[in-house]
Amino acid sequence: MRFACPLPLILCVACSDASVQQPPAESVCDSCLAERRLALGPTPFSPVDSLTPVVVKTYDGSNQVIHPDAITFPFPLHGWAFGLLAMPYPNREGREKVEHPSFYVSNNYRYWTTVTGAQTNPIAFGAPNAILSDNSILYDSALGGLRVYYRENVPNLPDHVLTKTSGDGGVTWSAAREVLPGLADAPFHYLSPTEVYRRIWYVSVRDGCNSTNSSLHERTSADGESFGAETTDSLVQPGYVPWHINIVYNAGLGLYTGLLAAYRADSGCAHTDLFLITSADGTHWTAYLRPVMASTYESTFLAYDAQRAMILFSLIGHPYGTYTLAIGQYGWPELLARVGGGP
Numbered sequence: 001m002r003f004a005c006p007l008p009l010i011l012c013v014a015c016s017d018a019s020v021q022q023p024p025a026e027s028v029c030d031s032c033l034a035e036r037r038l039a040l041g042p043t044p045f046s047p048v049d050s051l052t053p054v055v056v057k058t059y060d061g062s063n064q065v066i067h068p069d070a071i072t073f074p075f076p077l078h079g080w081a082f083g084l085l086a087m088p089y090p091n092r093e094g095r096e097k098v099e100h101p102s103f104y105v106s107n108n109y110r111y112w113t114t115v116t117g118a119q120t121n122p123i124a125f126g127a128p129n130a131i132l133s134d135n136s137i138l139y140d141s142a143l144g145g146l147r148v149y150y151r152e153n154v155p156n157l158p159d160h161v162l163t164k165t166s167g168d169g170g171v172t173w174s175a176a177r178e179v180l181p182g183l184a185d186a187p188f189h190y191l192s193p194t195e196v197y198r199r200i201w202y203v204s205v206r207d208g209c210n211s212t213n214s215s216l217h218e219r220t221s222a223d224g225e226s227f228g229a230e231t232t233d234s235l236v237q238p239g240y241v242p243w244h245i246n247i248v249y250n251a252g253l254g255l256y257t258g259l260l261a262a263y264r265a266d267s268g269c270a271h272t273d274l275f276l277i278t279s280a281d282g283t284h285w286t287a288y289l290r291p292v293m294a295s296t297y298e299s300t301f302l303a304y305d306a307q308r309a310m311i312l313f314s315l316i317g318h319p320y321g322t323y324t325l326a327i328g329q330y331g332w333p334e335l336l337a338r339v340g341g342g343p
Helices: 009-014 025-040 332-339
Strands: 065-077 080-088 102-106 131-140 145-153 160-166 177-180 188-195 199-205 215-220 240-250 255-264 273-279 296-304 308-317 322-331
Touching: 065 308, 065 322, 080 131, 131 188, 145 188, 160 188, 199 240, 215 240, 240 273, 240 296, 255 296, 273 296, 273 332, 308 332, 322 332
Parallel strands: 065 131, 065 296, 188 240
Antiparallel strands: 065 080, 080 102, 131 145, 145 160, 160 177, 188 199, 199 215, 240 255, 255 273, 296 308, 308 322
16 A cells, blocks of 8 residues: 655645646655655654764674665555665775665664665675765656666776666665766766656766866656756856755655755865755756755755755765764754755
8 A cells, every 4th residue: 555645635736737847746746755754753853953863784884874865665665664775885995895885774764774684785786896886766656666876987987877676675676777878078977866756867077076167967768767868957056066966856845955965176075065956947956055064975855845854964074084874854944044045
């Protein structure tokens, strides 16, 4: 049995609008499911920066992860309500060797583990000498299962994006399939792929971690695997270089909302701050001058509706290298005042 969409009926009817500014009905009501997390969460909303630590049991034993991306399942999967895709990234030499997409589940947002004893992490490996990064996850309603995307980069070759799917609630996963091929003149073209039902965004830079500018691109797809031509979005974060991004569609606000990790052009990507961005159509973005959180890497919305947002922050410990997860909860007026504006 699928959970009912928690939005008022009038909002769920609006989800069926065929306008290009909104995803199809099934995807918006899949997004509506995220709002269940607000009602089911074990802790109330807390004051600004009263953060709740999060524990993730990683396969390498470090319990340190980066690139978190969270979803609510449309119905319980093996008894679990929420999913998280993230990559181990311990503060030690050679950590990229364990940086592989890993799948976790939870019923309370704070403690994340494997689906069953039969599910093992990581769920994907790369080609020889490959570095994997920038993973994301969604429930693919047409597929009736989970879909993940992640970036693969082999030194001295262009990066590309792969997908894997699971029809049994994340216990087993398909073979990897390429969905965005490498471009010869763009070695770092597909940073941080993020999707909202058949629509994918990613950041492009030319010089990797030392780039002084970047651009946000997007593509659309009929099946989640064959994507059309690339277009360029309008996104400028004043004084910063956009680096990693996570985007959701907030049906309660009628807005695409994103979390953007960006760095100052004179600092390089070793230090990013986290910004809020919003858009009515997913192409033209409003950026806000003040960060949601300083010294924070790619992060994800855990829950969101017209009133509130719950964010899973990826906090950067200094000296650069230690990452911890923590939950912050905000009303939208409070959050918008914090970043210096309104949509």
